[in-house]
Amino acid sequence: MANLNKVMLIGNLTRDPEVRYTPKGTAVTDIALAVNRIYSTDEGERREEATFVDVTLWGRQAEIAGQYMRKGRPVFVEGRLQMDTWEDKQTGQKRSRLKVIGEAFQFLGGKDDGSSPAGSPSTQEFAPPGGGGYRTERPSGGRPQPSGGSGYRSEEPHPASPPPDFGHEEEDDIPF
Template sequence: MRGINKVTLIGNLGKDPEINILDGNVAVAKFSLATSETYRDKAGQAHTSTDWHSVVLWRGLAELAQAYLRKGSLVYLEGKLKTRHYDDAAGQRHYVTEIIGEQLLMLDKKPGEQLSPLAP
């Protein structure tokens, strides 16, 4: 049996995407994505918990991010978790877990556009 590595998030960009062009003219975009959930404690007080996710987009998705995404943009993202490591100058090993985006939908409305209710 094969495993499944799938992540689905809806959240807001924490900053503008950082775009790099690698050898072979391959675009890569990196940005942080915030997801928030609200809950009520026993006293009925609302609390919001925010998690930050590191996202990496490649090629066409990176170019899309460069053209259209900005800090605060609301996006739907599907991808997979990937953990990599690197050694710093002191020889200390560091691990980084990122979401490699595979599908991206921009959920922001266009300027002047009103959100309409879904038709039955």
């Protein structure tokens, strides 16, 4: 049986990222996304709930996130799930948490919305086919190679065709 560990999220940053470095000099940053879900109750009342997701970025992606991401900014993150487990030092209990290891991210929103600092990369679409900003080679940890586009991605290839343009629909126009 085949396995798939793939996560795609669109949400807003809940805090500014802080870049730190491992003893070997690799950049790492943890970001948190608020991913909202709007739904209707049985009585027809619209409700919204937020899910908070922790995401860890490594290498050049971590540095770029630290430089350009700011609290409240919308971002698309693609990655994989990872379970962290540890023993609580105070209680001795085994603890665990599920988080996302970010393998690619994309800034969302335009420069006109005031959410992006001057000179920062920004786009309203996902990265174009064949280009995604920076490709990070995982095994060797070599220097990232620019490849065009405005997203930041590891070695996974882009789809063969661009995503469909859904336009700018208001939330009221969405049937679910």
